[in-house]
Amino acid sequence: MRATVVGRTCVVLGVSALLLLAACGSDETPAPGGTEAEPGTEAEPEPKDLEARITIAxxxxxxxxxxxxxxxxxxxxxxxxAGKIVGIRVINSGELEHEIAFGRGSDASTGEFEENLFASLPSDIFVFKPVKVEIEGSVFGEIEAEPQGDFWIRTVFPPETTGEWEIACFVEGHYDAGMKATLIIE
Ligand SMILES: [Cu+2]
Incomplete structure (x- = not known):
């Protein structure tokens, strides 16, 4: 399953078989589970109720x-x-399209993990700009992000997910160019 986050004017997220959402050119869509920065503050919006957060650029x-x-x-x-409401903010600060996948047993030749962390673990996906989108309870294999793409994954990692996982971009050639990282759930 593939989801795409576009940083400019159009967001199309196809996250689970049950859920396909397209929103283009509007910033009117409310994000009921998200929270906006207070007027007059510089704080970036983030999903509600987070107990821990990380940013992955x-x-x-x-x-x-x-x-x-x-x-x-x-x-x-x-x-x-593990066991807390966590937010993973993903930002594409580069100039190329990338994707992010979380799992174990990476195979850059097939572009997949043997075991995918989010394939059976529901998470909520939030995009705040250029449109506000919230998708609850989605499962995904990887999420693609255009340059300036910026989104959040909110979930609670159950105890059985603790341990070491890998983060990867399987766009052709990117994994071998260094797009891999370690995620530790503890
Ligand atoms: Cu990449």
Missing amino acids: MGEELPEMYFADSDGERGGAFTIP
Whole structure:
């Protein structure tokens, strides 16, 4: 299953077999589970009720490509707790389209993980700009992000998911160019 987040004027998210949502050219769609920054503050909007959060930036410094944290550190490990409402903000700060997938047993030749973290773990997907979109209880294999794409994944990792996972971009050549990182659920 594939989902696409476009950073400019059109967002199309096809996240689960039950849910296909398209919203283009409007910023009127409310995001009932999300929260907006208070007027007059500079805070970025984020999903409601988060108890922990991480930011994963995607980008490239050719020929290298990377996942980095908010301090610019590449490759992780990104650490996030189990049993809490967590938000993973994903930003494509590069100039190329990327995707993000979470799993174990990566195979860059097929572009898939043997075990996909979110394939059976429902999460809520939030986009705040350029349209506001919230998709609840979705499962996905990977999410594609255009340059400037910026979205959140909100979920609760159950205890059986604790341990080490891999983050990868399987756009052709990107994994080998460095788009892999470690995610630790603890
Ligand atoms: Cu990539």
